[in-house]
Amino acid sequence: MSKLLHLDRLREGRVLLAFSGGVDSTALFHLLLENNIAFDIAHVNYHTRETSDAEEKNAERLAARHSLQCYAHSCRLGGINFEHRAREERYRFFGYLMKKHGYTYLLTAHQLNDRLEWLMMQICRGSGLPEMLGIRSHDSRDGIEILRPLLEWDRDSIEAYLHERKIPHHIDESNADERYTRNFFRHRYSTPIMRDYRDAIRRSFRYLEEDSESLIESMDFKTVNEFAYAENPTNIRSLLYGIDRYFKSRSYLLSKHDKEALKGGGDHIIGRRFIVSIEMKYTFVAPYEANVVMDKGFKEECRKLKIATKLRGYLFGVPEAMRVMRQLKGAQELLRSD
Template sequence: MLEKKMLSKLKDKKNLLAFSGGADSTALFFLLLKHNIPFDIAIVDYNIREQSKAEVAYAQELARTHNLICHLHNAKKVEQNFEAKAREIRYNFFEELILKHNYENLLTAHHLGDRFEWMLMQFCKGAGCAEIAGMQKEQNRGFYTLIRPLLHLDKKELLAYLHTNKKTYFEDESNFDEDIKRNSFRHNYSLPLLEKYLGGIKKSFDYLDEDRSQLIEAIEIKTIDEFGYFKSSHNKRSDIFAIDKYLKSKLYMLSADERELLKTKTTLVVGRKYLVVQDRNFVFIAPSLQEKAEIMPHKFKEECRVLKIEPKLRLYLYKNPDIFLKVKELLAAV
């Protein structure tokens, strides 16, 4: 079921599997074992469901049985905005593990149904080809690669594999709560369409991936701590796609309105958290500093004036001298 090309990327690598005990991650767990792919697992207990204790116990039992490491994070209870906050908690935990234990790849069990429901949600908000193509099988996140080995498979294919091989898995009852937007899209739109048009939908994503590779230029995003930058492709679609990709790695998703604004504005604060500056041949992305501006030395202000550095970026550069040196180096060469 796993593609040969994907297996070659995982073999002889240090892999971390994001595990929940649900059907998707359980299927990926046993498929990785089947192909002798080395990996450890990481699970988060959000402490909001009784069943989560059984899921954690199952993860630990599987790890013991197969001589793997099971990393566990007991999260503090999330009181509001659960979906976004849980994602932030989850990825912060995974990335801490990756840095501490030198994992090369983070594996998640997203499948075709997840990709299709995301596509429908983006399409209904307003999106182009690059956005509705959605999840990618591989995504470079700087110090690790996010890999989704199941993206070509439908949920019913994963369930058939689990049932045929008599593997235990858990069903999260919150998946049936249609007050959650993605669940509403799943049960009312994506699942019925996948049931009826699975083959065509798979082919469509192949075409979308091919189209995206033609439309969107690959851009290398460099980072210094929390500062990201890249050389502009002079193709707005490609630049905005790269900005979106970088911010997703920081657990922030651009809204459709923000994408539109980035087409015309050279400076934009998004989500009240990040400052995006499109300056001549470069794009800079930095944390947006909300505190009152400090009194900066005359010499510093004069250097910024001569280089025509965006005023909203200056306070961050003043507080981060090494990054200021890099920005000066880049802009002086323009």
């Protein structure tokens, strides 16, 4: 049976566990207790099932039994694309808790089967290596550090752990619905493959994550109001990945057309809402504001600084962002395309 990943990190800071009460998060809850990790839990009630309120009460009782804090959030999300909006809602809640209470890490209970299912879905979408490894053992989102200690545990091992210890947990009946893409891949492909090749799959993901970390450079966007900027990495693949992650942090998904266009560098309007300007040294992102009347002095300064025309409307109305732009405009370095 695998150990929890990142035990040293878990012991060094304050930990918040995203807790649904299902198989995976219940197992992680008890494994944290066994490893003497100090933590609290956060539970989101979407009111999508008759048992949702009972599951929230069970989470609160479980936390109280072990003298832990349980933060509960209640919401109702109607309309289309529920999975995406539910993910955004819970991460807003988790982020609020992390900042308010000073937690160091957010823990999610993703495991090895989840990782394989995600990789399969990304292959079928024509994605590259960073996207295939979207579920990483150590990641960040909106300034939150995320750890996934169960990523080397497969589903059968987790269920066996709960069964051997007679630990109660709830079963989400929607997991059987193959109308959800992930469930389709789970039932048709990943479950039988995992049972035959579990150890090899675990090793492969270790190697893939190590390779990805050596190939993809980080891109650290800083923000002033709604103006964002980052120093460019040394290769196009890292650049595109960094821009894509920034937009995802803003709850905006780039289209395939957007990504193809960004490969050429230069200035691009994204979704009629944003301007992305890729220069030699920096990438700039800002809201796209057209038809802004600017004075001649400002336009002349922008021309001398070689600021992208479509960025100027936003910068004209936000002096703080313009001051940062003045500071950044300096020697330019060529971006390689290898």
